[in-house]
Amino acid sequence: MKEKNSVKKKIKIVFEQTMTISTGIFFMIGIGGVITHLSGNSYHLDWYHPLSIILIGFLCALPTLLLEEAEGGKSSALRIILHCLSLFAIVSIAGYFFNWYTDISSYISVAVIFFVVYAFVWLSSIWMSKVDENKINKALEKFRDDE
Amino acid sequence: MQVIFEKAVSDDEEQAIIKAVKKTDEIETAIGLLESAGGRIAVSTEGQTYLLEHNKIYYIESIDKKTFIYTKENCYETKLRLYELEDMLNTNFLRCAKAMIVNIRKIRSVKSDMNGRMNARLLNDENIVIARSYVKELKKRLGI
Numbered sequence: 001m002k003e004k005n006s007v008k009k010k011i012k013i014v015f016e017q018t019m020t021i022s023t024g025i026f027f028m029i030g031i032g033g034v035i036t037h038l039s040g041n042s043y044h045l046d047w048y049h050p051l052s053i054i055l056i057g058f059l060c061a062l063p064t065l066l067l068e069e070a071e072g073g074k075s076s077a078l079r080i081i082l083h084c085l086s087l088f089a090i091v092s093i094a095g096y097f098f099n100w101y102t103d104i105s106s107y108i109s110v111a112v113i114f115f116v117v118y119a120f121v122w123l124s125s126i127w128m129s130k131v132d133e134n135k136i137n138k139a140l141e142k143f144r145d146d147e
Numbered sequence: 148m149q150v151i152f153e154k155a156v157s158d159d160e161e162q163a164i165i166k167a168v169k170k171t172d173e174i175e176t177a178i179g180l181l182e183s184a185g186g187r188i189a190v191s192t193e194g195q196t197y198l199l200e201h202n203k204i205y206y207i208e209s210i211d212k213k214t215f216i217y218t219k220e221n222c223y224e225t226k227l228r229l230y231e232l233e234d235m236l237n238t239n240f241l242r243c244a245k246a247m248i249v250n251i252r253k254i255r256s257v258k259s260d261m262n263g264r265m266n267a268r269l270l271n272d273e274n275i276v277i278a279r280s281y282v283k284e285l286k287k288r289l290g291i
Contacts, residue, residue: 009280067262077261079262080261080262125263126259126261129259129260129263129265130259132259132265132282132286133257133258133259133265135286135291136257136265136285136286136289136291137256137257139289139290139291140251140254140255140256140257140289143251143252143289144251144252144253144254144255144270145202145252145253145270147219147253147270
């Protein structure tokens with residue numbers, strides 16, 4: 001029963017991360033599209049691009065699951081650096097096969113989008129954790145024993 | 148909610164009745180507290196066996212298939228497994244990691260860490276980690 005719950009929890013984490021990462025990439029591509037259009041250039045996506053984004057979201061969710069599971073060992077900062085680099089490797093390799101970039105300048109654009117999305121996700125999760133921290137500390141004031 | 152206290156003549160007559168439209172989280176907490184009041188666990192240290200009151204427990208940790216119970220200043224061993232204790236203890240006790248249960252009432256404060264974890268400082272100034280997946284349950288228990 002507990003193992004079943006644990007598997008369910010892992011599936012939930014993978015699903016949530018897939019959705020978060022895919023949405024982040026779609027958001028950045030959307031902004032990129034607006035900027036390109038306003039600059040007077042044409043902008044289009046191929047038929048397989050949306051699905052490839054979701055697939056990459058899923059692949060990026062797998063190292064995230066390992067990061068969530070790891071409780072000891074390496075320091076948090078080192079784990080995050082390794083996580084970031086493994087995700088970047090996934091995006092670079094999968095992007096090559098899905099023709100996300102055709103030359104070095106488009107590869108640099110993808111890299112910039114990746115790091116912006118990564119930083120955005122981390123900063124928003126840090127902010128949400130701080131909000132939780134404040135709420136929990138406030139609630140604990142009424143809950144804790146007097147010792 | 149109106150609270151009525153009636154003095155009982157003997158221990159046998161002691162009972163608590165809660166009348167409510169719905170069994171809310173607050174009522175569940177109250178039931179847990181009432182049921183565990185005076186609850187004790189058999190623990191041992193240095194060959195001596197003691198009965199330890201639930202409300203003295205700070206946290207419980209499982210290390211190499213052994214279960215250790217930590218109070219403000221002492222550490223005891225129990226033959227009970229972590230999952231058995233989890234079922235036995237009231238809602239003040241929260242699973243905070245794979246191998247740890249913490250008494251929420253003994254948490255002084257929490258500090259968010261990278262990766263969604265929380266570092267909890269206990270009333271005896273010890274620090275423990277609340278894993279990300281258990282933070283949601285902690286919030287629920289605190290009514291957030």
